[in-house]
Amino acid sequence: MIKVIIEKNDSIIKVLEVSGHSNYDTKGKDIVCAGVSAIVVGGINALINENKKAIDYECKEGYAKVIVKNIDSNIKMILDVITTQLYTVEESYPKFIKIIEK
DSSP states (O other), rough: EEEEEEEEEETTEEEEEEEOOOOSSSTTTTTTHHHHHHHHHHHHHHHHHTTTEEEEEEETTTTEEEEEESSSHHHHHHHHHHHHHHHHHHHHHHTEEEEEEE
């Protein structure tokens, strides 16, 4: 199962951490892992393109973490889009992805 942890402070995302594999299907055919990976990596790229100094991040197979250092309206919007997309995947595949907000 993919585990997503979203840490907020006053409803502002401060940390986004994604770990694990969905095990929906075999490697190369797992649409849940592929979808989550595309959302997270694409989201990190969008954050970097907007302001690479706004975040620290780590990204490797089966794990990604974003730490938000500076937030503005564009960074907030990108983070909101990432989380909305992840919640959409969770809604469709609840046995394979779990989102926890702290």
